[in-house]
Amino acid sequence: xxxxxxxxxxxxAVVSIKPKYGHFIGGKFVAGSKHFPTxxxxxxxxxSQIALAGKxxxxxxxxxxxxxxxxxxxxxxxxxxxxxxxxxxxxMQERARxxxxxxxxxxxxxxxxxxxxxxxxxxxxxxxxxxxxxxLEYAGLGTSPKPLGVAGQIIPWNFPLLMLAWKVAPALATGxxxxxxPAESTPLTALLFAEVCxxxxxxxxxxxxxxxxxxxxxxxxxxxxxxxxAFTGSTxxxxxxxxxxAPTKKSVTLELGxxxxxxxxxxxxxxxxxxxxxxxxxxxxxxxxxxxSRLLLQENVAEEVLHKLKNxxxxxxxxxxxxxxxxxxxxxxxxxxxxxxxxxxAGDAEGAERWSPACTLPAKGFWFAPTIFxxxxxxHRIAREEIFGPVLSVLTFRTPQEAIEKANNTPFGxxxxxxxxxxxxxxxxxxxxRAGVIWAxxxxxxxxxxxFGGYKESGWGREGGRHGxxxxxxxxxxx
Amino acid sequence: MxxxxxxxxxxxxxxxxxxxxxxxxxxxxxxxxxGAFVANPCLASRKDLRDAxxxxxxxxxxxxxxxxxxxxxxxxxxxxxxxxxxxxxxxxIMQVTGVTxxxxxxxxxxxxxxxxxxxxxxxxxxxxxxSTNPVAGPFYNFTIPESMGVVAxxxxxxxxxxxFIDAVAPIITSGNTVVILASTKAPLSAMTFAEVLATSDLPxxxxxxxxxxxxxxxxxxxxHMDIDALDISGLPAKLHAETKVAGAENLKRIHSFKSAxxxxxxxxMEAKTVWHPIGL
Numbered sequence: 001x002x003x004x005x006x007x008x009x010x011x012x013a014v015v016s017i018k019p020k021y022g023h024f025i026g027g028k029f030v031a032g033s034k035h036f037p038t039x040x041x042x043x044x045x046x047x048s049q050i051a052l053a054g055k056x057x058x059x060x061x062x063x064x065x066x067x068x069x070x071x072x073x074x075x076x077x078x079x080x081x082x083x084x085x086x087x088x089x090x091x092m093q094e095r096a097r098x099x100x101x102x103x104x105x106x107x108x109x110x111x112x113x114x115x116x117x118x119x120x121x122x123x124x125x126x127x128x129x130x131x132x133x134x135x136l137e138y139a140g141l142g143t144s145p146k147p148l149g150v151a152g153q154i155i156p157w158n159f160p161l162l163m164l165a166w167k168v169a170p171a172l173a174t175g176x177x178x179x180x181x182p183a184e185s186t187p188l189t190a191l192l193f194a195e196v197c198x199x200x201x202x203x204x205x206x207x208x209x210x211x212x213x214x215x216x217x218x219x220x221x222x223x224x225x226x227x228x229x230a231f232t233g234s235t236x237x238x239x240x241x242x243x244x245x246a247p248t249k250k251s252v253t254l255e256l257g258x259x260x261x262x263x264x265x266x267x268x269x270x271x272x273x274x275x276x277x278x279x280x281x282x283x284x285x286x287x288x289x290x291x292x293s294r295l296l297l298q299e300n301v302a303e304e305v306l307h308k309l310k311n312x313x314x315x316x317x318x319x320x321x322x323x324x325x326x327x328x329x330x331x332x333x334x335x336x337x338x339x340x341x342x343x344x345x346a347g348d349a350e351g352a353e354r355w356s357p358a359c360t361l362p363a364k365g366f367w368f369a370p371t372i373f374x375x376x377x378x379x380h381r382i383a384r385e386e387i388f389g390p391v392l393s394v395l396t397f398r399t400p401q402e403a404i405e406k407a408n409n410t411p412f413g414x415x416x417x418x419x420x421x422x423x424x425x426x427x428x429x430x431x432x433x434r435a436g437v438i439w440a441x442x443x444x445x446x447x448x449x450x451x452f453g454g455y456k457e458s459g460w461g462r463e464g465g466r467h468g469x470x471x472x473x474x475x476x477x478x479x
Numbered sequence: 480m481x482x483x484x485x486x487x488x489x490x491x492x493x494x495x496x497x498x499x500x501x502x503x504x505x506x507x508x509x510x511x512x513x514g515a516f517v518a519n520p521c522l523a524s525r526k527d528l529r530d531a532x533x534x535x536x537x538x539x540x541x542x543x544x545x546x547x548x549x550x551x552x553x554x555x556x557x558x559x560x561x562x563x564x565x566x567x568x569x570x571x572i573m574q575v576t577g578v579t580x581x582x583x584x585x586x587x588x589x590x591x592x593x594x595x596x597x598x599x600x601x602x603x604x605x606x607x608x609x610s611t612n613p614v615a616g617p618f619y620n621f622t623i624p625e626s627m628g629v630v631a632x633x634x635x636x637x638x639x640x641x642x643f644i645d646a647v648a649p650i651i652t653s654g655n656t657v658v659i660l661a662s663t664k665a666p667l668s669a670m671t672f673a674e675v676l677a678t679s680d681l682p683x684x685x686x687x688x689x690x691x692x693x694x695x696x697x698x699x700x701x702x703h704m705d706i707d708a709l710d711i712s713g714l715p716a717k718l719h720a721e722t723k724v725a726g727a728e729n730l731k732r733i734h735s736f737k738s739a740x741x742x743x744x745x746x747x748m749e750a751k752t753v754w755h756p757i758g759l
Contacts, residue, residue, distance in 0.1 A: 124615065140608075235730075238730065239727050239728070239730065242723070242726075242727035243723075243724045243727045246720045246721075246723035247723075254730070411729065426755070431625075435751070436749065436750065437751075438751065438754065440753060440754060440756075442754055442755070442756050445614070445618065445754050447614035447615055449612040449614055449620075450612045450620050450622070450752055450754070451612070451750050452752070453750070455627075456707070456730065457729060457730050459730070465610060465612055465622065465752075466610055467610070467622060467750050
């Protein structure tokens with residue numbers, strides 16, 4: 001006798017998607033000139049037509065942000081600024097289901113994740129930062145911390161609303177105004193967030209949202225009226241931005257790529273570890289910069305872990321993101337699917353061994369089965385390059401020193417995982433690892449109070465916690 | 480007065496605790512404020528820089544692992560050694576820069592005191608720059624700042640000793656190792672300071688000192704893939720943009736500073752956040 005899951009679809013009746021959207025500038029929606037489609041990656045259905053911001057729109061948004069900064073936001077007391085952020089947090093909670101459904105339709109991630117992770121965390125970021133607005137002089141970042149001015153913020157498609165919250169909440173709490181560009185393929189929740197700003201009666205121009213592609217992003221990065229650039233995305237684009245702003249006075253924070261090692265020592269609690277490995281690489285289809293994409297297994301437990309991991313992967317439910325039972329949803333775009341496919345093919349070509357559980361993928365949409373590669377060496381592309389998909393590269397080690405050497409053998413340094421029941425070993429390993437976030441006996445945990453960001457080529461600066469505030473304040477002694 | 484001929488010093492580089500000449504065989508002339516010949520220090524090359532980075536990288540693991548208390552004592556020891564040689568530094572500063580004796584004495588005094596100030600920071604900075612984070616879940620979560628690795632620095636032209644110490648001291652306080660290019664026109668105090676370091680229990684390779692030309696060495700510092708961060712306080716402003724462009728290749732952390740404060744230490748530290756579940 002076998003148990004089957006009956007379909008448990010979330011209703012999309014809670015959202016109404018307009019056929020066409022404009023930009024949100026100076027507190028109002030303004031019509032765009034050119035448009036491009038945004039699609040549901042699970043069905044390839046065109047959800048809406050999105051405006052492509054050019055120079056005129058970006059100029060208007062920067063102008064609105066500057067005006068709001070000079071006339072309103074920088075003059076308002078922290079206490080009052082904070083209350084606007086609290087309002088935003090509350091409205092996001094009230095409209096959480098609407099945000100979750102919209103996020104899943106536009107992004108392809110399982111409704112369970114958008115409902116339980118993305119949206120609650122986004123609201124929590126506003127709630128947390130609201131409380132900082134009138135306490136900045138106690139943050140240990142100078143006795144008279146001052147905002148930078150207008151922040152240009154460019155966010156990715158993997159956690160659209162959450163990344164918006166990571167950028168907008170600290171910027172507003174510290175007294176900056178923003179021009180935000182959501183990712184080309186996932187603009188809908190940012191546009192719904194614009195409505196939240198209206199409902200919160202946020203002064204016009206404090207938040208401006210322009211939609212578009214990389215060309216719009218470049219206009220923001222190079223705009224002379226912007227004081228700060230905050231970017232989350234690829235290391236490749238991060239370096240382009242670092243070079244572009246080098247001759248300017250702009251300050252910059254970058255949250256870039258990763259190739260995290262998830263290290264399993266032989267005294268690890270194996271069943272919990274297997275759950276952690278699955279969460280580390282298959283959460284959000286592996287579209288996670290801090291994903292545990294390199295599994296390092298101590299040799300004497302490698303066979304047991306792999307056996308249990310494969311058993312567990314047989315039970316992963318891949319399919320309709322709107323189904324409340326779905327574990328792994330759709331790949332966000334055709335382009336991303338092509339990239340994952342190409343890198344997985346390189347894994348085959350370089351001699352690693354591919355394995356996926358038997359699973360039927362939907363005929364329409366963009367899909368990639370959860371995949372592991374064993375027999376991976378450090379020279380393989382799948383051990384060096386960020387795949388940004390549900391593909392795990394498995395390597396082995398004998399001694400703890402070897403594990404650390406392999407883990408640190410990457411230009412990235414965003415995150416790492418450690419699985420062990422021995423406290424002193426866990427703390428030793430967390431000291432040795434060159435990464436900004438270390439998860440010990442857990443993985444992919446996020447919280448507004450917890451600084452997030454990378455070493456080396458994973459970026460500049462931290463987001464979240466007391467540390468994240470400094471990204472939006474003057475008054476630290478360095479430039 | 481005797482007719483004794485004084486014994487003059489050859490100024491060399493300071494790499495990995497030794498005093499090598501530049502591999503390039505090049506020197507340049509340093510003159511006194513009045514225009515008289517003073518010394519032929521090394522005109523360091525790209526190869527010297529690379530050797531210094533190798534030494535700094537090798538020294539990082541040990542220095543980073545040393546306890547903050549130990550690092551503090553060594554920084555204090557450097558201050559002790561400098562204090563004992565005040566007169567020599569005063570003479571060299573006066574000779575090359577032409578400042579009054581009173582001004583030179585103040586610079587040396589400030590330099591000693593600055594080292595003492597940084598010595599006291601080694602075991603306090605993590606308490607200020609770190610945090611425990613009350614996450615919404617059953618996790619123990621804390622953020623610890625730690626050293627970045629190898630930091631390169633360009634010392635300002637003047638003050639040649641105090642500016643040099645303001646560059647190296649905050650870098651090594653947290654456990655980084657450093658490769659620094661001394662003042663071009665007034666490199667004597669930096670090179671004599673190397674002798675102070677050599678007698679201060681500082682592990683070899685923690686501070687490596689080059690003399691030469693900023694416009695020649697800075698681009699190699701910026702593009703070197705095994706340098707993690709760069710202090711360009713002593714680099715002319717017109718060279719900042721191109722240095723930052725070159726440094727973007729490995730996303731170096733590049734900063735410049737106007738004063739001595741704890742922010743200089745924190746700027747060359749990385750915040751590491753560790754999560755661990757709480758449970759029975």
